Amino acid sequence: MKHHRTTLTFNIPARMDLVNITPEVEAALRESGIQEGICLVNAMHITASVFINDDEPGLHADYKRWLEHLAPFDQSPERYRHNRTGEDNADAHLKRQVMGREVVVAVTKGKLDFGPWEQIFYGEFDGRRAKRVLIKIIGD
Numbered sequence: 001m002k003h004h005r006t007t008l009t010f011n012i013p014a015r016m017d018l019v020n021i022t023p024e025v026e027a028a029l030r031e032s033g034i035q036e037g038i039c040l041v042n043a044m045h046i047t048a049s050v051f052i053n054d055d056e057p058g059l060h061a062d063y064k065r066w067l068e069h070l071a072p073f074d075q076s077p078e079r080y081r082h083n084r085t086g087e088d089n090a091d092a093h094l095k096r097q098v099m100g101r102e103v104v105v106a107v108t109k110g111k112l113d114f115g116p117w118e119q120i121f122y123g124e125f126d127g128r129r130a131k132r133v134l135i136k137i138i139g140d
Contacts, residue, residue, distance in 0.1 A: 004032030004137040007044070012127035015073065016095070018060050019122045021050075021133065025105075026112060028135045035110045037139015041120055042102030044132040047092035049099035049123035052114075067095045067125075092126035099123045107139055 006028045008021060025041055043050045053059065071094035077083045080090030103120060106113035112120075122133055 001037075001138065001140060002032070002034055004028065004034065004135075006031070006135050008122075008133040008135065009130055010048075010122060010124065010133065011130045012124040014124070014127050015092075016064060016067070017124050017127060018063065019124070020055050020119050021122045022055075022112075022119045025120050025135055029107060029110070029112060029137055032137045034107055034137050034139040037107045037137060039105045039107050039112060040102060040134070040136045040138075041105070042134050043096070043122065044134050047089055047096055047124075047126035048131050048133075049096045049125070050102050050133060051099050051121055051123060052103050052105075052118050053121065054117045055119045055121075063099075063123075067098065070098060071095050089126040095125040096123070099125075107137065 008024050010019065025039065029039060041050050071091040073091045074080065075083060075088040082090035082093065
C-alpha cells in the first residue's frame, strides 16, 4: 500500500470565504500515482473547514448568510465566553463545527469518485492569516 501527503496553505484576506480546492486535490492525487484507495482532506485549524457540495455562487451566498445567522461575528465577550480569553473568533469555532473538519473521498481508477456536482471546498471563518489543509492519500 502506498501513501502520499501534501499540504495546501491559504491566507484568505476576508474573515469568511469559501474556496473550491478540488483542482489542488486532484493534482495531489495525480502526483501520488494511487489508482485505488481513499483521499482524506482536512483543515488543520480549528476555525476553518473542509466540506463537499456544489460549486454554485447562490449556494455559497446562502451558506455565508446562514452561518452568520447561526453564529454572528461579534467581538464582545458578552455574546461569546470564548472572547473573554482575548480572542475575537468564537463565531469561527462554531461555524467550523457546523461545516465539519474533513472529507474522505474514494479513489477509483486514479480519480476522485464523486457524485454529480460534488466538489471539495475550504471554508475560512477567521481569515487574514496563513492556514493549512492536509491531503492524505492511501491506496495502491
